[in-house]
Amino acid sequence: MIKVQNLAKVFGTKRAVDDVSFSVNRGEVLGFLGPNGAGKSTTMRMITGFLPPSGGSVSVGGFDIVEHPIEARRLIGYLPENAPAYTDMTVHGFLNFAAEIRGLRGDARKQAVNRVVEMCFLGSVLHQSVETLSKGYRHRTCFAQSIIHDPDVLVMDEPTDGLDPNQKHEVRQLIRRMGEKKAIIFSTHILEEVDAACSRAIIIDRGKIVANGTPQELRQKSEWAGAVTLRVKGVAASAVTAKLYQVPLVKRVTVVDEKDGRVTVRAFPKSGANGALAQAIGEAAHEWQIEQLQAEEGRLDEVFRSITMPDTAKEAA
Amino acid sequence: MNAWRNVWTITKRELAAYFTSPLAYVFIVIFLLLCGFFTFFVGGFFERQEASLVRPFFDWHPWFYLFLVPAVGMRLWAEERRVGTIELLLTMPITAWQAILGKFLASWLFLALALALTFPVVITVNYLGRPDNGVILTAYVGSWLMAGAYLAISCITSALTRSQVVSFIISLVVCLFLILAGFPPVINVLEQVAPKLVDLVAFFSVMTHFEGFQKGVLDSRDILFFLSVIGFSLFTTSVILRTHRAG
Numbered sequence: 050m051i052k053v054q055n056l057a058k059v060f061g062t063k064r065a066v067d068d069v070s071f072s073v074n075r076g077e078v079l080g081f082l083g084p085n086g087a088g089k090s091t092t093m094r095m096i097t098g099f100l101p102p103s104g105g106s107v108s109v110g111g112f113d114i115v116e117h118p119i120e121a122r123r124l125i126g127y128l129p130e131n132a133p134a135y136t137d138m139t140v141h142g143f144l145n146f147a148a149e150i151r152g153l154r155g156d157a158r159k160q161a162v163n164r165v166v167e168m169c170f171l172g173s174v175l176h177q178s179v180e181t182l183s184k185g186y187r188h189r190t191c192f193a194q195s196i197i198h199d200p201d202v203l204v205m206d207e208p209t210d211g212l213d214p215n216q217k218h219e220v221r222q223l224i225r226r227m228g229e230k231k232a233i234i235f236s237t238h239i240l241e242e243v244d245a246a247c248s249r250a251i252i253i254d255r256g257k258i259v260a261n262g263t264p265q266e267l268r269q270k271s272e273w274a275g276a277v278t279l280r281v282k283g284v285a286a287s288a289v290t291a292k293l294y295q296v297p298l299v300k301r302v303t304v305v306d307e308k309d310g311r312v313t314v315r316a317f318p319k320s321g322a323n324g325a326l327a328q329a330i331g332e333a334a335h336e337w338q339i340e341q342l343q344a345e346e347g348r349l350d351e352v353f354r355s356i357t358m359p360d361t362a363k364e365a366a
Numbered sequence: 367m368n369a370w371r372n373v374w375t376i377t378k379r380e381l382a383a384y385f386t387s388p389l390a391y392v393f394i395v396i397f398l399l400l401c402g403f404f405t406f407f408v409g410g411f412f413e414r415q416e417a418s419l420v421r422p423f424f425d426w427h428p429w430f431y432l433f434l435v436p437a438v439g440m441r442l443w444a445e446e447r448r449v450g451t452i453e454l455l456l457t458m459p460i461t462a463w464q465a466i467l468g469k470f471l472a473s474w475l476f477l478a479l480a481l482a483l484t485f486p487v488v489i490t491v492n493y494l495g496r497p498d499n500g501v502i503l504t505a506y507v508g509s510w511l512m513a514g515a516y517l518a519i520s521c522i523t524s525a526l527t528r529s530q531v532v533s534f535i536i537s538l539v540v541c542l543f544l545i546l547a548g549f550p551p552v553i554n555v556l557e558q559v560a561p562k563l564v565d566l567v568a569f570f571s572v573m574t575h576f577e578g579f580q581k582g583v584l585d586s587r588d589i590l591f592f593l594s595v596i597g598f599s600l601f602t603t604s605v606i607l608r609t610h611r612a613g
Contacts, residue, residue, distance in 0.1 A: 097457040100611050123459040133450035137383045149375045150458050152368075178386075194454070 050075050050124075050202050050232035051096065055105035058091050058256075065091045067256035068105070073249075075201070078228035080247035080264075081236035084357050088256040089236040090130050093206050096234070097127045109202055123151075126200035128208055132191035136180040140171055140190050143179055147194035165193040168223070184211045192220070196227070203227065205235040209242060221245045240349045243267075254357045268347030272317055272355070277327045278305070279334060280313040280341035289314050289337075296333050298326050311340065372460040376468025377475070380442075384476050393438060397480050400430055405487060417495025420580045423487055424505045428545050428572055431516050436537040438476060439520025440530040442469045443607070448528045456607075466603055470521055470596075477513045481506065501582030508579020511592035512572050516541050518599030525606045541572075548573030 051073040058066040066088040073079045083089050094100040096107050098114045098121060107114040112121035135143055144165065148158040166172055169189040174182060179190060188211055195203065208224065209217040217239075224233060224246045237243070243250045243264050250267055252260040260267055268274055281289060289312050290302045299316045306313040318326040327344040334342070384390040401423070405411050409422030446452035455465055491497045516537075523537040524530075546552045548571025556564050568574050575588040 094453070099453050099457050101608075119459050119461065122457055125457070127454070127457045129450060129453040129457075131450055133454060135379070135383070135451055136449060137386050138379075142382065146375065146379050147458075150372065150460060152459070191454075 057104035080250040083253040126195035128195040128205040130206040132188040151198040169193040271347030274347030276345040281337040373468040380472030417497040435516035440533040443525040515595040518596040547571035
């Protein structure tokens, strides 16, 4: 549904987005990750046709956003950053306006408004002015306008920003549910959201795509992927590390903790270990008193750090 | 057909926005008070002893509009940019032109309403004498067209900035220029300094073109002047909005 090819945006001398290509199909939820200022919002603004690209192209549902902007925009629902809404209108008035400008009239409009009011739990503030709403309600109002025409494509810039944990959960559930039938892109810098809602994620840094894959695949890039944490009792830390270094699959061993006669160490696998490390370590350690033996999954935050800040990631790990 | 529907949707929203804020009521009250005060006290409506509204009433309009129209137009785009709703508006399935036109029409209709509410002056003059109502009508039309020209200029300045105050001041200065270019004292000075330029400069003044309407003459050149100021200004607005986004 969304096809982005070699997209670029230049502001003055700064390349905010640099040669970005990806596509999103119906039924996919794409998480857009990246540090602040990486070019996430700029990319989304180009996809929705708010900013004209400096290079490359975007097509939505087969319509080029520059050549056929109206047809393309008709397919898109957009939640901009900070969820702007007309402060001088009531929630009801605002949603009616959004429906009308999307070409919904009469009964169709009433139904659309009722549907999103219910979906976004706006019933209690329907006749309140947007100006007086709390941040969460204002956010949901803007979210409601983005789905009022039941679009095939949803573009959301930090949809959970400023919501309380319950609301965040609701929104993620909603995105996930809607993602079964639509093509969705949303940006976030909360990594757990990627697991909670995305079928695929892209990490963007300084305008370029630096990683693209399912959350599972991204996790595999982590040094932690396939690492094993071992806690044994009654053995010296030096003896444990020495022994583990003899296991062929082990690349590196760190001592996590040593107290009360218990040692916790973590072994990182060489590439290509494919999860076999836990068994190998289990065998190596069979003569000790094992209290814990745990295979780690990759950690997204660590992948994120190591990709976007290569210099400091090592220390953090 | 669809295009006009979109324009009308925008216009409706903007009009509603005027009346949900106190701005509309404040504006109308101030405008009517000014009209009344200047017509009957400063303009010497009664002292003149003539059944005409031209001098005591319409003569003041270019000056009222100088302050009031920029106040009406300043929020059109500046507010959208400040709050960020411009990002919503311009990603809706409408063209930028439809949005620009819709907003302009809303403000222009609002000004028409304010103007229409001065009807007691017309009743008064008809009660006291036998004025030429045709002249009064053309003068009203001219006044409204002039307000539209000011308003279109305010659209430009409003699109230029996020700040309504800055927009207000710039459009006030531009509109002041449009008045002064045809203001008799300025013309007199100019006649001595550069006599060849007088006609050219005066041509750009709203005063020169409003004059005809006040005499009851519907000159196509005057109408065209105001309409082309409006058209050109709205076009400039669209260019400014586009360059903002082009970065």
